[in-house]
Amino acid sequence: MNAPDRYERFVVPEGTKKVSYERDTKIVNAASFTVEREDHTIGNILRMQLHRDPNVLFAGYKLPHPLQYKIIVRIQTTSQSSPTQAYSQAIDDLDKELDCLKKGFEDEKTRFEEKLRQGY
Amino acid sequence: MSSSTKLSALDMPDVPMGHLPEHLHLQRTRVVCKADAPIHTEGIQYSGAYASTGVDISMGPNKFCKNFKIEVVRLTEDEIEFDMVGIDASLANAFRRILIAEVPTMAIEKVLMVNNTSVIADEVLAHRLGLVPLNADPRLFEYLSENDTPNERNTIVYKMEVSCKKGGSRVTVKSDQLKWLPNGSELQMTTYDSSAKAKSYTSFSCSQDSLPEFSKKPLGVRFDDIILAKLGPGQVIELEAHAVKGMGKVHAKWSPVATAWYRMLPEVVLLKEVKGDDAEKLVKKCPVGVFDIEDLGNGEKKAAVANSRACTLCRECVRGVNEELVELRRVKDHFIFTIESTGAFSPEELFIKAVKILEEKCDRVISELS
Numbered sequence: 361m362n363a364p365d366r367y368e369r370f371v372v373p374e375g376t377k378k379v380s381y382e383r384d385t386k387i388v389n390a391a392s393f394t395v396e397r398e399d400h401t402i403g404n405i406l407r408m409q410l411h412r413d414p415n416v417l418f419a420g421y422k423l424p425h426p427l428q429y430k431i432i433v434r435i436q437t438t439s440q441s442s443p444t445q446a447y448s449q450a451i452d453d454l455d456k457e458l459d460c461l462k463k464g465f466e467d468e469k470t471r472f473e474e475k476l477r478q479g480y
Numbered sequence: 481m482s483s484s485t486k487l488s489a490l491d492m493p494d495v496p497m498g499h500l501p502e503h504l505h506l507q508r509t510r511v512v513c514k515a516d517a518p519i520h521t522e523g524i525q526y527s528g529a530y531a532s533t534g535v536d537i538s539m540g541p542n543k544f545c546k547n548f549k550i551e552v553v554r555l556t557e558d559e560i561e562f563d564m565v566g567i568d569a570s571l572a573n574a575f576r577r578i579l580i581a582e583v584p585t586m587a588i589e590k591v592l593m594v595n596n597t598s599v600i601a602d603e604v605l606a607h608r609l610g611l612v613p614l615n616a617d618p619r620l621f622e623y624l625s626e627n628d629t630p631n632e633r634n635t636i637v638y639k640m641e642v643s644c645k646k647g648g649s650r651v652t653v654k655s656d657q658l659k660w661l662p663n664g665s666e667l668q669m670t671t672y673d674s675s676a677k678a679k680s681y682t683s684f685s686c687s688q689d690s691l692p693e694f695s696k697k698p699l700g701v702r703f704d705d706i707i708l709a710k711l712g713p714g715q716v717i718e719l720e721a722h723a724v725k726g727m728g729k730v731h732a733k734w735s736p737v738a739t740a741w742y743r744m745l746p747e748v749v750l751l752k753e754v755k756g757d758d759a760e761k762l763v764k765k766c767p768v769g770v771f772d773i774e775d776l777g778n779g780e781k782k783a784a785v786a787n788s789r790a791c792t793l794c795r796e797c798v799r800g801v802n803e804e805l806v807e808l809r810r811v812k813d814h815f816i817f818t819i820e821s822t823g824a825f826s827p828e829e830l831f832i833k834a835v836k837i838l839e840e841k842c843d844r845v846i847s848e849l850s
């Protein structure tokens with residue numbers, strides 16, 4: 361009865377921004393990114409990629425409530441980098457890795473189909 | 481006794497430099513499944529985690545591309561099984577989640593009941609119709625939102641008219657009774673304005689089978705033998721169903737996979753030599769045939785691991801034994817994916833679509849950062 365509509369899980373309403381940024385007032389080089397209408401699918405990947413960055417001291421994500429469809433990603437970096445830089449770098453790296461993955465899968469698929477055809 | 485030079489522990493001749501010592505490599509790359517619970521399950525991503533041993537485990541996109549491997553094991557019309565080596569668990573889980581919930585498909589959403597005198601209630605029949613997999617390619621259709629009018633670009637219309645004759649035997653209504661109407665809805669909407677022309681529920685500007693995409697493959701149901709209802713003598717079902725594009729996130733009927741799952745590659749290791757009768761007992765315990773007997777000559781038998789990929793982690797080989805003979809491990813970065821499609825897409829197309837959707841998600845998350 362009180363549950364929100366299911367399309368709210370991915371439709372960003374008018375007026376709210378998809379990603380908003382909040383600097384942490386008490387700790388230097390730390391910030392929280394609130395991503396609307398996303399869930400563990402992108403949150404866990406982003407967290408894993410941020411952990412690979414040597415300049416990142418802290419990276420974590422959480423869903424504050426399962427019925428509020430947003431994630432909060434908290435990043436703290438050394439003074440050599442900034443949270444926005446680490447975030448952009450992580451997404452760039454992810455894009456490159458996904459490109460490589462897609463190409464690898466398509467190559468393997470054509471190779472397997474060739475093998476099947478020759479096997480007959 | 482004092483030594484004149486101070487030797488660091490790392491310079492000792494038996495400590496391997498440049499790569500991790502055995503036990504740390506095991507902790508980093510394998511999940512060890514003990515009899516009660518698995519250990520070493522966390523993924524160690526930080527490049528400086530083993531800095532004190534002088535090993536750098538950093539992983540940039542170039543190194544990822546070099547180490548990454550895919551191998552297709554089985555490919556049929558409905559199912560694909562393939563191995564991905566070199567990715568992290570979060571990526572594997574993201575693909576599974578996207579395959580189940582975020583690849584769009586077509587499914588019946590609105591059912592207009594003209595006559596239903598069967599024992600199946602209207603809403604139950606409509607629910608069953610929604611779950612029937614359709615043979616339509618969702619890439620050729622657009623989403624239908626509340627303000628749009630249904631037209632040939634965003635709706636598929638089906639009709640079902642079945643009746644059971646009085647005095648005849650019972651009729652089973654199967655999904656092949658759903659007939660595609662390429663010209664749109666045939667039902668008239670009731671208007672209270674008698675001078676206006678009667679409108680139908682959909683406004684198709686041209687027939688769908690005149691469009692080139694649909695002439696090759698008529699839009700029907702994927703499986704003809706799904707039982708939808710059963711009719712007794714004198715009962716009739718007459719309805720019209722409209723199918724639209726949607727995602728599994730909104731309702732599971734729009735999920736393109738029967739299911740999609742992954743498991744980590746099993747690695748079964750014998751810690752001790754198991755000979756003779758103990759070997760026979762061990763081979764018998766495993767229900768999937770992971771172990772096998774190796775003849776050593778002069779009547780001696782030894783147990784060996786024949787097919788560790790088949791291990792289902794039933795833990796029969798480690799249950800109730802006093803000493804540990806077998807160690808069950810999982811390789812943390814080797815995933816065996818299985819995707820079973822319901823028919824709208826072929827399974828390999830599904831995976832490529834899932835990768836594209838993940839790329840779009842990443843782009844949206846970064847581009848909207850002001």
